Amino acid sequence: MSIQSIQVERGLSLPQEYLKLLSSLDEADEYCFNEYPQDDPDFEGRCWCFLNEEELNEEIDMPGVGKSPAHKQLELYIKCFIEYSDNQFLTSPNGRVPIQCVINGFVIAEDNGDLLYLDPLDDFSVWIFHHDGSDVMKVANSIGDWQSRAVVA
Numbered sequence: 001m002s003i004q005s006i007q008v009e010r011g012l013s014l015p016q017e018y019l020k021l022l023s024s025l026d027e028a029d030e031y032c033f034n035e036y037p038q039d040d041p042d043f044e045g046r047c048w049c050f051l052n053e054e055e056l057n058e059e060i061d062m063p064g065v066g067k068s069p070a071h072k073q074l075e076l077y078i079k080c081f082i083e084y085s086d087n088q089f090l091t092s093p094n095g096r097v098p099i100q101c102v103i104n105g106f107v108i109a110e111d112n113g114d115l116l117y118l119d120p121l122d123d124f125s126v127w128i129f130h131h132d133g134s135d136v137m138k139v140a141n142s143i144g145d146w147q148s149r150a151v152v153a
Contacts, residue, residue, distance in 0.1 A: 017144040030153040048109040
């Protein structure tokens with residue numbers, strides 16, 4: 001399925017900055033990004049492996065939970081979260097975030113099980129979903145802002 005088909009299926013118009021990045025990805029490209037620049041300005045950051053167009057469609061199988069294309073895999077994590085918690089919010093450094101804001105996230109990259117995603121309900125701002133704690137963190141207002149602070153590894 002092409003990125004255009006994904007957008008139609010999900011009812012999204014992904015930002016041109018992201019589509020340009022997606023079309024220019026090389027298999028070896030990783031982007032390092034420091035999500036804590038004030039606390040540790042010298043840290044190179046975590047290296048994120050971006051999903052190319054083919055990888056966005058790869059099926060993620062979470063045993064006992066379900067299957068989903070990679071770009072929608074947050075649905076699987078939220079399904080687990082809901083099953084084990086009666087909370088309708090995830091935590092973030094800036095307060096509580098409704099699960100509805102996370103479940104619709106468009107996953108674009110991965111680092112050690114954590115997911116980098118675009119939030120279509122927040123003008124496609126860039127967020128991290130920490131899989132081990134089911135918490136989230138907004139790291140940039142746009143993919144362009146994120147890229148301006150990232151370094152190609």
